[in-house]
Amino acid sequence: MFVRAYGALASDKPLESLQIQRRETGAHDVQIDIAFCGVCHSDLHQVRSEWAGTQFPCVPGHEIVGRVTSVGAHVTGFALGDLVGVGCIVDSCKHCEDCQEGLENYCDGMVGTYNFPTADEPGWTLGGYSQKIVVHERYVLRIKHPEDQLAAVAPLLCAGITTYSPLRHWNVGPGKKVGVVGIGGLGHMGIKLAHAMGAHVVAFTTSESKREAARQLGADEVVVSRNEQELAQHGKSFDFILNTVAAPHDLDALLLLLKRDGTMALVGAPASPHPSPNVFNFIMKRRSLAGSMIGGIPETQEMLDFCAEHGIVADIELIRANEINDAYERMLKGDVKYRFVIDNASLQ
Known part of the structure; x- marks a missing residue:
């Protein structure tokens, strides 16, 4: 045929x-x-x-x-x-x-x-x-x-299952503070799904112009990740971060936002590797960096x-x-x- x-x-x-x-x-x-x-x-x-x-x-x-x-x-x-x-x-x-x-x-x-x-x-x-x-x-x-x-x-x-699977696996729901990094094809779905699951959702973007768009998608708060002061306000507070960015970037700044035993899951697939994160950012708070595929x-x-x-x-x-x-x-x-x-x- x-x-x-x-x-x-x-x-x-x-x-x-x-x-x-x-x-x-x-x-x-x-x-x-x-x-x-x-x-x-x-x-x-x-x-x-x-x-x-x-x-x-x-x-x-x-x-x-x-x-x-x-x-x-x-x-x-x-x-x-x-x-x-x-x-x-x-x-x-x-x-x-x-x-x-x-x-x-x-x-x-x-x-x-x-x-x-x-x-x-x-x-x-x-x-x-x-x-x-x-x-x-x-x-x-x-x-x-x-x-x-x-x-x-x-x-x-x-895009739906790529973001849904880690949110479910790491038990995102009511009482959990969840970050979604990147507001694109994957990230916009991550915001919608985490919101529907009942989590407190914080969207991370490099663009000031995306604040209102992220809120319309269901984000409770929006952080411009280039603003160090905004990042610092959320230090050690996240249960889970879903990182959807498909380009190499600094993972350490985001790892520091996880509370003890928090996890950041990577679902974006960059064409070249991320810079290696500092091992002490894992050790000091028993944090985890994970990946998830569809x-x-x-x-x-x-x-x-x-x-x-x-x-x-x-x-x-x-x-x-x-x-x-x-x-x-x-x-x-x-x-x-x-x-x-x-x-x-x-x-x-």
């Missing part, structure tokens, strides 16, 4: 219209007509070979929403017409301890939605900047939001259900597929509030 897509033929070439091949629907597969696909910063890193191992043609996209158009003979959980989503995972070994615990995101055999080895043509996965996708039923998510919110649901499949399939479904219950979607700018190269340049400049989403009908 051949479908239209948008992808790159080389790291130094712009994305362009392509024709790609999708497998036929197998016994345990779900075929999806893709309505919308979110644009993640990871897409840009991979398509420009800023992360090693890019295979070309590269068709990015792992924030996929649409309707079921075909199901395999053994599929019981989905039916024609269902609203569904596909995130960052389309396969895993299914047998290891991680998979058995619903943590497929940590499986050594995890297959990402694009640029991972597969038996399908051309030998690696091709993502959601395309008309259709065929995915094993285990990795398909049910969407309970109203259909008119579908485009804004798409970024939940990466979430497993059960937790992703839990996140989608939580967001539907609380009316949470991403703040988006809808674009046509042929606007993706301009969108990448704007994304590098931080010129989006807060996530681009492709209208896949424009691939026709």
